[in-house]
Amino acid sequence: MLFHFRHQFPQLNAYWDKYLPFQQRLEIPPKTTLLEEGKRSQHYIYIEKGLIRAFFNKNGEDITMQFFFENEGLSSFDSFINNTPSPITIETIEPSVVYLLAKEHVNQLLEDLSHEQDFVQMILRMTVQRQTHYINEFVSFIRDTPEQRYQNLVKERPHIIQRVPQHFIASYLGVSKVHLSRIKAKLAKGKSHF
Template sequence: MFIHYKNKFPELSKLWDTYEGFQEKIHLPAKHVLLREGETAKYYYYIQKGVVRAYLRTNTGEEKTVQFFFETDGLSSFESFMRAVPSAFYVETLEPTEVTRLPKEKVLELFERLKASPSFMDMVIYIFSDRQIHYMNEFVSFLKDSPTERFENLIRERPHILQRVPQHYIASYLGVSSVHLSRIKAKLAGKH
């Protein structure tokens, strides 16, 4: 959501630090579900160490990974968190993970305090445009690029995902089966 931008905006970092007493540090095992589809998000999470994924289940029960989160990323099911509606997503750890979580009421309080900052609008515009650009690029790539092109983009732009995320989740993220992803990898390996 926004705290992972704290290094870009010093006042955001200072405010986050003033909420240290309300932040709960949690050590979680792999495959721990932080939020289930249908639940209402009550916490904002900041990842200290580990990998988390957001996914949804299709009507046929198939899991579709929509995003991965790593160290220094912040997350919640944004719509659920902000509008108090049921989450469309599951949020789950993929490896042993350490997070700091802040309850919703404290996050909203922090927002209110941020509004007093002279650079508040700059922060809002930067953060939301950055996220919008990221999601729009993902959406356009999914519509325009072949699975092989999407995999090549992943190799080029976010190789850390390939190093830390199991192949079947990467396949789900790319919209292909694990078998198809294996074929793509073999084909690309044959080129080099």
């Protein structure tokens, strides 16, 4: 939401420094739950190192919605802003270093930022960028086949293919691990003909 846009908005660096004492730095192993589905989100999470996924449970099966990497931030935003139960679980995949900023300090940070000259434009750009990403994901899930979605990952976000375990990628694509193996074998076979 905020600090992972520091490279685009250098003026955020001063706020990072100011709010660093209020951030809880955690070095945590894989499979650490940072927010559980059904609980209320009370922290903004910034990833210094590692890999995190957001997922929900459907009839006992985890459905992965999104992956987050270094220098990205996240929360269950509806839950965070509206104080409602989170529809997702947030969990580490790799050993990770994260910073947690409590809701009260996020609100104070936003109040501080509101005095910045380009605050509204900055928030709009952040929101549009995130919204565009999610809309593209949603459209792709409806329009594209799992094979096309996998090819898009390979082409546009190869870091996911390189770092995320296969069963999470399968869940993210909405297919079984066996189906994902078939997709990969078919694509590898197609390449070998050239």
